[in-house]
Amino acid sequence: MNTIKQENQIIKKYKSPFIFYFLSIAIPWALWFLSGWFSYKTPYTRTLEWATGISSFAGLLTPLVIALCFMLPIKELRKDFLSRFFNFKSIKREYILIAFFLMLLSILAAQTISLFFGYSTSQFELRGAFTFTSALFPVWFLLIAAPMLEELAWHSYGTDALVSRFNLFNASMIFAVYWAFWHFPLSFINGYYHSNLVESGTLYSLNFVVSMIPFVLIMNWLYYKTNRNILLPVVFHITAGFFNEIFATHPMSKVIQTGLLLIVSLYLVITDKEMFFKRI
Template sequence: MSYQIDHIVLTILFAFAGLLGPMVAAIMMIFFDANNLFDDYKRRFANLNNISWFAMLLMISIIFTTLFVAVFISLLFGFPAEQLTISRLLLSMLPFALIAATFEELGWRSYGIDCLLAHRCLFVASCYFALLWGIWHVPLFFINQTYQHGLYELGPIYIINFFISIFPATIFANWLYYRCKRNIVAIILFHFMLVISAELLQIEPETKFIITLILLIISMLLIYLEQKIFFSRLTLSQHSLL
């Protein structure tokens, strides 16, 4: 339908239904759970006192610093300086970025990550989630006018880079999530800024390889420095005390 102008409304409705999937599934699992998870869900969404603003600013700084460093590195290889130009579509995509980040994280971090962590350490849970998150994005490669479809048209290597980039994004998001005592609002804001960083500048597709490489290095350094969080079998309450 996305390739037919007459079906644009249906395309948006079906895409929106897919976006709602994680949130709807998570709320159903929380609502019908016998351990009264709904109270915990409301507390983690409403209580902003648990947000570590230092951790938040650190993660956001890493994302945007990496973006500009990657662009300057690409200039050394002859790529155009016009990459530093602000994207013309930035303002128009801001509301969509916020909606996507909100609905996704009301599913992923409200229930999904905690569920995975119940039986494995955070590093392993993050690896499972990165795989799941990647699979969840697959349909977007076949929907016209999406970011992922643009990568599909460029070629397989760009698709591979996208899936690899999901791993450091997952590591950063999960680290921030538990540093903010599992606060859902904090992770929505981070997810929103992550999307903004991807759309902020008119960068060349090849520059994204540099971004992924830098983020992979930083994520591995974070895992090394925070081994207690990533490799210890901690309960959710113990994570909240770290």
């Protein structure tokens, strides 16, 4: 009980959600729209490729820099931030397994269900190539770096800042909407994942937005169930991108996956109502 009280007290000190989230969207949007402008210029020279890559990566890095600016000057927040990388002793093993394997199981289950609707078994084959480009950086690097940098921002400062003002369910819903908008300018960068997603059709673009809801609910549930461990959300996010990229998955299977994850998230909300709806 004392541990819970201590956790609640420290969360209340993450008290600047509005300025954090404003800066974390305004600066990346400016940088990413600039990247989009660079990416469509012709001829697309090596200099423009560097400009696209650097401005894109700078936008990705921005929320973490802002989070550090809020935390590092305050001794108590700095200590709390650093301690949450290594607090594995009290974490149950099942949460670690969920972080590593839930997204793999969900995409395999979705592909299996899709077979009953006439989709091909070739989805289970390894793709052998990436579905998008990433300007200056290798795609494999961004599949690791992007989730890592995002979660080091969202789950070092951002999530707790929202939970200091709202219950966990409302905080998750607010962030899911915010996160969907946060990604919006990436759809204007030529060859990037979100740009290709828009070209694939309205249904699949909408699925990406809707998928934010269960993804955020599950990840935040995992985060608070593991005493606010930062590394497990990082792992969970990396596996989401990695396992959805390595298989030759039909886009409709990703729609099915979203449905499955919605069921999982609904189950978690119902069975853990106190955690989701009680204010700290």
